[in-house]
Amino acid sequence: xxxxxxxxxxxxxTALRDGTAVIAKVGSxxxxxxxxxxxxxxxxxxxxxxxxLSARLAIEARNAGDSSCxxxxxxxxxxHLSLAGESLPAIERRITEGSxxx
Amino acid sequence: MHKMTNQIQCGDLAMALxxxxxxxxxxxxxxxxxxxxxxxxxxxxxDLKKAFSAGEESFQHAxxxxxxxxxxxxxxxxxxxxxxxxxxxxxxxxxxxRWNQGDPPKAPLLLKEIPYLLKAWDEGWAEGDSARKxxxxxxxxxxxxxxxxxxxxxxxGTEQARPHIPEWEPSFRx
Numbered sequence: 001x002x003x004x005x006x007x008x009x010x011x012x013x014t015a016l017r018d019g020t021a022v023i024a025k026v027g028s029x030x031x032x033x034x035x036x037x038x039x040x041x042x043x044x045x046x047x048x049x050x051x052x053l054s055a056r057l058a059i060e061a062r063n064a065g066d067s068s069c070x071x072x073x074x075x076x077x078x079x080h081l082s083l084a085g086e087s088l089p090a091i092e093r094r095i096t097e098g099s100x101x102x
Numbered sequence: 103m104h105k106m107t108n109q110i111q112c113g114d115l116a117m118a119l120x121x122x123x124x125x126x127x128x129x130x131x132x133x134x135x136x137x138x139x140x141x142x143x144x145x146x147x148x149d150l151k152k153a154f155s156a157g158e159e160s161f162q163h164a165x166x167x168x169x170x171x172x173x174x175x176x177x178x179x180x181x182x183x184x185x186x187x188x189x190x191x192x193x194x195x196x197x198x199x200r201w202n203q204g205d206p207p208k209a210p211l212l213l214k215e216i217p218y219l220l221k222a223w224d225e226g227w228a229e230g231d232s233a234r235k236x237x238x239x240x241x242x243x244x245x246x247x248x249x250x251x252x253x254x255x256x257x258x259g260t261e262q263a264r265p266h267i268p269e270w271e272p273s274f275r276x
Contacts, residue, residue: 031110040112043119083122091115
């Protein structure tokens with residue numbers, strides 16, 4: 001159980017770094033329309049905010065010895081990590097490789 | 103007629119992300135979103151850490167008070183309670199008159215922005231209450247058994263009628 005939680009927190013930290021890196025790429029991508037840039041940054045920011053907050057609740061609940069709160073927060077964290085795992089690589093790929101059309 | 107541009111289109115990915123977040127909200131029972139007060143153009147990881155460290159102290163105090171509060175009913179350690187009270191007071195979101203034994207510390211303000219995280223906090227309390235009741239019941243049973251044994255010991259070797267033993271629960275062994 002402890003190992004699984006540590007693994008989860010490492011994934012959360014990785015997702016925060018990845019999300020921040022993708023935001024930086026989106027922000028500096030000259031080929032992106034401003035409206036789409038804002039929309040992407042907004043969405044990614046919301047996602048990583050939630051990852052940070054649910055991870056935080058999970059960590060603090062664990063430190064406080066609150067297993068039920070930890071379980072609930074971990075479950076919420078997993079859902080957001082899953083979304084990050086799906087969306088962040090796709091966004092980065094699009095920005096990097098470019099899908100240019102009208 | 104479409105005009106060719108060299109712009110990258112990301113509307114589909116932005117929509118997929120927004121829908122993913124909305125789906126989680128619906129699944130977890132929340133229609134609200136986190137209000138970001140520190141959002142700038144492009145937040146960095148250090149910005150994030152800074153933003154969260156601003157609420158860190160109160161967050162930690164809240165959970166510390168909560169952890170101590172949950173353990174306190176099982177102990178008579180007055181210092182333990184005082185420590186929990188101090189943690190709660192210094193958190194800034196729990197006023198002295200609202201934090202007493204049996205009155206759980208409020209959730210950190212950050213959590214109040216996201217109902218399902220708040221729910222996780224509250225559910226923790228509900229389970230904690232349940233565990234507390236179970237432990238109280240177990241303690242009462244132990245006290246009752248001790249009392250019963252004392253009565254039996256006191257009447258051992260005498261010819262008195264079996265002393266009255268208060269009833270406790272069905273598992274009492276005759």
